[in-house]
Amino acid sequence: MNDLNMQFPHRRFDPLRGRWVLVSPHRTQRPWQGEVSRTDNKPALHYDPECYLCPGNTRAGGEKNPAYTSVFAFVNDYAALLPDPPAKKIDLGNGLLLAESERGLCRVLCFHPDHSLTLANMEVDEIVRVVEAWTAEYKELGARPEIRHVQIFENRGAMMGASNPHPHGQIWATEHIPDEPAAELATQLAYRAKHNACLLCDTLRVELEQAQRIVCENDEFVALVPFWAVWPFETLVLSRAHLPSMDAFNQAQQHGLADILKQLTMRYDRLFATSFPYTMGFHQRPTDGDTHPEWHFHGHFYPPLLRSATVRKFMVGFEMLGMPQRDITPETAAERLRAATG
Numbered sequence: 001m002n003d004l005n006m007q008f009p010h011r012r013f014d015p016l017r018g019r020w021v022l023v024s025p026h027r028t029q030r031p032w033q034g035e036v037s038r039t040d041n042k043p044a045l046h047y048d049p050e051c052y053l054c055p056g057n058t059r060a061g062g063e064k065n066p067a068y069t070s071v072f073a074f075v076n077d078y079a080a081l082l083p084d085p086p087a088k089k090i091d092l093g094n095g096l097l098l099a100e101s102e103r104g105l106c107r108v109l110c111f112h113p114d115h116s117l118t119l120a121n122m123e124v125d126e127i128v129r130v131v132e133a134w135t136a137e138y139k140e141l142g143a144r145p146e147i148r149h150v151q152i153f154e155n156r157g158a159m160m161g162a163s164n165p166h167p168h169g170q171i172w173a174t175e176h177i178p179d180e181p182a183a184e185l186a187t188q189l190a191y192r193a194k195h196n197a198c199l200l201c202d203t204l205r206v207e208l209e210q211a212q213r214i215v216c217e218n219d220e221f222v223a224l225v226p227f228w229a230v231w232p233f234e235t236l237v238l239s240r241a242h243l244p245s246m247d248a249f250n251q252a253q254q255h256g257l258a259d260i261l262k263q264l265t266m267r268y269d270r271l272f273a274t275s276f277p278y279t280m281g282f283h284q285r286p287t288d289g290d291t292h293p294e295w296h297f298h299g300h301f302y303p304p305l306l307r308s309a310t311v312r313k314f315m316v317g318f319e320m321l322g323m324p325q326r327d328i329t330p331e332t333a334a335e336r337l338r339a340a341t342g
């Protein structure tokens, strides 16, 4: 479909997640006011004595952070997963009340010792250190025999529930492949079986040909608003090469990922003149021992903001009970992010 004059309600198919998204562009035909309600940006501290992630500070669990100068990773003091719960599987009601133990690990990765920074205002070389640390975590956790999936993510901003502004992300490694990557595993496998090709390589080719939803790119990566995006300014970060995971990156690709993350987060911050909140994370080859030739490395950015620094989108009503819905089209969102340069 190349008919983007669809200014009427329609639905779009997300072949990666295997679901439909309702788009209602007629609701946004009012001209854009360009309103940006700036949030109160307090002067940022480079070091906060109260922050449990700053170098040299003592965490709630009593451990003291080293005086780290680059990245720093540790096991989450309040981990949602533990490495050694008793192995148990129970059925309390004819297969209707099932439960089983889940082994795993939760780690925290500080991106930088400076409390005031974000990915958007770190240097690309500093973000390369973060990419290297993510790669090491993915390899090390994924090599554990009981770990089948490693989820790297970042919650940014109080709106997304991030309790601490210090630049950091999380890594949750689990015994089972969680629902989102499991759904993407099924769609990528099915696409490969049917077309003998990669779903995301083919998607990237079509997106580059149409050039309607591209936000920014470099030699190694492309960031775009997918045709089927759910969140208003959702983006997908795709490697140009068909690579399954970060451990397959060469140095140019590590640098390319760092660069695209900086380009993209800078645009987000400029869009509503605020430190843009989001959840972002990478979907990589499951670490279950298979080679996964179908899997294409990618990152998702799910930002909640809709119209300004304070007006967010809610996933309620029809979206909880029916299907996801959006007003601003992915084409318009991409255009606005492309323009958010200075």
Ligand SMILES: [Zn+2]
Pocket (backbone or CB within 6 Å): 047, 048, 051, 052, 053, 054, 055, 114, 115, 166
């Ligand atoms: Zn801090």
Ligand SMILES: [Zn+2]
Pocket (backbone or CB within 6 Å): 198, 199, 200, 201, 202, 241, 242, 243, 295, 296
């Ligand atoms: Zn591919």
Ligand SMILES: [Zn+2]
Pocket (backbone or CB within 6 Å): 184, 283, 298, 300
């Ligand atoms: Zn994904």
